[in-house]
Amino acid sequence: MSTPQPPDRLNVTDAGTLGLLLSRRSGSAKAMTAPGPDAAQLELILTAATRVPDHGKLTPWRFVVFEGEARAAFGEKLAALFAAANPTAIPEIVELERRRFLRAPTIVAVISRALGNAKVPEWEQVLSAGAVCMNLLLATHAQGLTGSWLTEWPSYDERVRPLLGLAAHERVAGFVYLGTPAAPLEDRPRPPLETIVTRWTP
Numbered sequence: 001m002s003t004p005q006p007p008d009r010l011n012v013t014d015a016g017t018l019g020l021l022l023s024r025r026s027g028s029a030k031a032m033t034a035p036g037p038d039a040a041q042l043e044l045i046l047t048a049a050t051r052v053p054d055h056g057k058l059t060p061w062r063f064v065v066f067e068g069e070a071r072a073a074f075g076e077k078l079a080a081l082f083a084a085a086n087p088t089a090i091p092e093i094v095e096l097e098r099r100r101f102l103r104a105p106t107i108v109a110v111i112s113r114a115l116g117n118a119k120v121p122e123w124e125q126v127l128s129a130g131a132v133c134m135n136l137l138l139a140t141h142a143q144g145l146t147g148s149w150l151t152e153w154p155s156y157d158e159r160v161r162p163l164l165g166l167a168a169h170e171r172v173a174g175f176v177y178l179g180t181p182a183a184p185l186e187d188r189p190r191p192p193l194e195t196i197v198t199r200w201t202p
């Protein structure tokens with residue numbers, strides 16, 4: 001009689017999962033094109049993104065999705081903020097800001113909503129938001145699409161916060177750009193394990 005498999009292994013082969021992990025890389029937002037995830041794919045991606053460890057079950061993160069015309073509308077607001085802060089900026093640079101959110105068909109802002117006074121250390125809640133971003137990238141890769149986790153200035157600008165509806169304790173963990181790579185993805189060197197792994201000894 002064969003050994004019963006735990007349910008979570010039924011549809012996942014080690015080769016498939018490791019292949020996914022070992023082949024993932026970012027696609028440059030500048031080299032991203034349509035299509036992005038369709039509605040069903042995006043739902044899967046966001047659902048997968050929520051399957052992260054979360055000490056205390058606090059759900060210390062949420063998503064803001066930018067698609068379609070919302071990207072241009074947000075870009076208009078970014079360009080206005082940028083121009084106000086940089087009055088000598090040439091029009092071409094302001095135009096880049098206007099088009100910032102048009103680089104990809106879909107952008108998901110992952111918002112960390114870690115609370116400093118929770119029973120769980122704030123650091124752990126922030127780490128959980130990082131795991132959400134990573135799952136988002138992996139689920140995107142699994143759909144044959146590509147993703148890029150960026151922060152850039154809009155993540156840190158006080159004037160952008162109300163545009164995203166951020167509460168005082170909320171921060172942008174990342175804007176994850178999702179789309180189709182316009183060209184084959186390049187990889188980058190990965191750190192050799194011997195440079196980052198030590199064995200603890202007493």
Ligand SMILES: Cc1cc2nc3c(=O)[nH]c(=O)nc-3n(C[C@H](O)[C@H](O)[C@H](O)COP(=O)(O)O)c2cc1C
Binds near residue numbers: 149150152174
């Ligand atoms: C939290 C975080 C924020 C990042 N923000 C930026 C950014 O603003 N601009 C940028 O060029 N890369 C940024 N990166 C790096 C990109 O995601 C980078 O392309 C990626 O790390 C490439 O590695 P990969 O191919 O293993 O994904 C950020 C990475 C992380 C983890």
